Amino acid sequence: MAAIQSEDGIFLQYLTWTNVFGALVIYVVLNFVTNIVFAPKYPTTVPWVGHGKGYLNGVRNVRDGFTQSKQWMSEGYNQYSRQGKTFVLPPVLGAGAQIIIPREQMSWLVDQPDHILSTKDAHYDMLHGDYAFATPKCLQDPYHEHVIHKNLARNLISVLPDLDDEVGRDVDELLGFDTEKWVSLDPNNDFMMKVIPKITNRMLVGEPLCRNDEYLANMMGFTMDVIRTSILFAITPSFLQPIVGNIAGLAPKYHYWRSSRMSVPVIKQRLDDIQQKDAGNPEFKNWQEPNDYITWHLRTAMAEGRTDELQPSSVSLRILPLNFASIHTTSLTGSAALLDILASPPDVAASLREEALRVYNESGQKWDKHALSRMYRMDSAIRESQRFSAFALSFVHRKVMVKEGITSPEGLHLAYGTIVAAPWLSLSTDEELHHHPEVYDAFRFSRERERFERLSPEEKAKENGLKIKQSGLVTTNDRHLPFGHGRHACPGRFFVAHELKMMFGHLLINYEIKPLKERPQPTWIGRNQIPPTASVEFRRRKTESG
Numbered sequence: 001m002a003a004i005q006s007e008d009g010i011f012l013q014y015l016t017w018t019n020v021f022g023a024l025v026i027y028v029v030l031n032f033v034t035n036i037v038f039a040p041k042y043p044t045t046v047p048w049v050g051h052g053k054g055y056l057n058g059v060r061n062v063r064d065g066f067t068q069s070k071q072w073m074s075e076g077y078n079q080y081s082r083q084g085k086t087f088v089l090p091p092v093l094g095a096g097a098q099i100i101i102p103r104e105q106m107s108w109l110v111d112q113p114d115h116i117l118s119t120k121d122a123h124y125d126m127l128h129g130d131y132a133f134a135t136p137k138c139l140q141d142p143y144h145e146h147v148i149h150k151n152l153a154r155n156l157i158s159v160l161p162d163l164d165d166e167v168g169r170d171v172d173e174l175l176g177f178d179t180e181k182w183v184s185l186d187p188n189n190d191f192m193m194k195v196i197p198k199i200t201n202r203m204l205v206g207e208p209l210c211r212n213d214e215y216l217a218n219m220m221g222f223t224m225d226v227i228r229t230s231i232l233f234a235i236t237p238s239f240l241q242p243i244v245g246n247i248a249g250l251a252p253k254y255h256y257w258r259s260s261r262m263s264v265p266v267i268k269q270r271l272d273d274i275q276q277k278d279a280g281n282p283e284f285k286n287w288q289e290p291n292d293y294i295t296w297h298l299r300t301a302m303a304e305g306r307t308d309e310l311q312p313s314s315v316s317l318r319i320l321p322l323n324f325a326s327i328h329t330t331s332l333t334g335s336a337a338l339l340d341i342l343a344s345p346p347d348v349a350a351s352l353r354e355e356a357l358r359v360y361n362e363s364g365q366k367w368d369k370h371a372l373s374r375m376y377r378m379d380s381a382i383r384e385s386q387r388f389s390a391f392a393l394s395f396v397h398r399k400v401m402v403k404e405g406i407t408s409p410e411g412l413h414l415a416y417g418t419i420v421a422a423p424w425l426s427l428s429t430d431e432e433l434h435h436h437p438e439v440y441d442a443f444r445f446s447r448e449r450e451r452f453e454r455l456s457p458e459e460k461a462k463e464n465g466l467k468i469k470q471s472g473l474v475t476t477n478d479r480h481l482p483f484g485h486g487r488h489a490c491p492g493r494f495f496v497a498h499e500l501k502m503m504f505g506h507l508l509i510n511y512e513i514k515p516l517k518e519r520p521q522p523t524w525i526g527r528n529q530i531p532p533t534a535s536v537e538f539r540r541r542k543t544e545s546g
């Protein structure tokens with residue numbers, strides 16, 4: 001006992017402010033040095049923006065990257081990308097440097113096979129796949145991405161009635177039916193983040209699980225774990241990352257375990273039902289397989305002989321990264337579009353409402369494919385908001401996978417491990433690509449489409465209809481990257497387009513929404529946008545046409 005007391009005494013004796021400060025300085029220096037030593041080597045001929053390259057500048061880059069990355073990207077774009085040249089965007093706490101390629105090299109970037117430039121490995125590194133996704137296998141072998149690529153777009157029409165039901169139900173539950181009282185909500189935190197998880201999980205796991213509060217809380221907990229691990233790794237030297245990662249990794253494991261207690265029984269039952277039906281059990285003759293991710297996953301794994309992916313625990317694991325890929329992205333997109341529309345002249349919302357009501361009534365008061373595909377103005381208003389309110393500096397991230405490195409079209413040697421990306425924010429505001437990019441022009445992409453649709457069949461035949469149709473929300477190209485581009489472009493974008501159009505249609509038809517005097521401004525931290533807090537007021541209309 002005496003010995004312990006004396007050891008405590010020695011410890012306290014050394015616990016002075018000077019020593020704590022000294023330890024902190026050593027920690028920061030070690031962090032910095034180890035991160036530089038283990039970082040991929042960038043070609044010496046490529047210019048850097050920010051404070052430039054070199055050890056001292058590296059410290060300054062990390063110090064200022066939080067607040068200056070947006071400006072650095074813009075400077076690099078104007079100085080180098082416009083000349084068809086590559087530049088390096090310095091690292092920011094939490095994320096390494098990125099090689100930013102000009103638009104001319106985009107087709108080269110997306111055409112490279114995965115063993116040369118890999119999306120999967122870029123995501124694995126950027127999201128700390130060793131620790132943040134319950135098990136490394138989750139992102140090392142992203143079978144859920146394969147299942148979504150193969151099934152989601154193909155099954156979308158059949159999913160629409162469920163979505164229609166879920167959107168109406170969740171929006172009405174949140175905003176209520178009171179035609180006198182206004183309800184005031186923050187568009188991202190109080191509205192989208194409440195409704196989007198339920199709608200997305202209706203497609204992933206079906207009802208009633210998609211509305212189970214405990215299940216949803218664990219899904220949200222998991223997505224926050226991933227974000228928290230990224231922030232934690234920003235301040236952790238690489239040599240300590242295995243220790244910190246394993247500790248931080250307990251939280252996603254916990255949320256996986258908790259959510260699987262609710263999802264595994266549903267998956268087990270589904271597997272059993274499918275097997276009964278396939279075995280010709282007469283009781284299952286009229287049984288309809290629910291059209292959701294669980295069925296798609298099981299059916300795909302059966303067809304491909306992936307017995308490991310037929311384990312209910314595997315399927316329940318896959319649902320977590322899909323929630324991560326969809327919830328925040330869709331909520332940010334939806335809340336930004338709402339703010340952009342409400343801060344526009346009031347005739348924009350009126351015109352969107354006129355369109356929504358017209359197509360809804362023409363389709364027999366339901367949101368089906370026919371109605372949604374004719375919401376040209378809504379489609380454009382969301383696409384334009386993705387451009388105007390871009391929420392990340394760069395997209396289309398790829399990691400160099402060749403051990404000896406590769407040569408870019410500019411003749412630059414890109415080392416193994418380098419992350420290459422495209423400058424989305426700068427492309428979205430480039431006046432050479434967009435007329436008056438500083439203006440949110442809700443119908444920028446629909447005017448031409450509506451004009452085309454009014455033409456007679458003979459007149460249409462004389463025009464390039466395909467080109468006009470390619471300005472739709474789901475079409476990616478080298479000047480529109482919010483869903484990425486190429487064969488790894490987001491496979492969820494078709495779902496998102498339908499989901500958001502339905503939600504806005506339902507809102508505009510059934511609720512009055514007060515316009516905003518001005519667009520609340522977001523803040524940028526490092527390479528990402530943080531949505532503004534805002535207050536939007538909704539009130540149930542007395543009648544749909546009122």
Ligand code: HEM
Nearest residue numbers: 145325326329330333396397482483484485488489490492
């Ligand atoms: C507005 C909402 C969304 C946005 C802005 C978005 C954006 C993106 C982006 C930028 C990528 C990377 C593409 C690339 O590197 O070229 C991506 C990939 C992906 N997204 Fe989305 N996403 C959204 C919603 C969804 C939804 C709802 C799902 C599915 C349920 C989904 C599933 C995926 C998957 C599986 C990938 C990986 C594709 C691959 O690597 O092959 N996303 N998404």
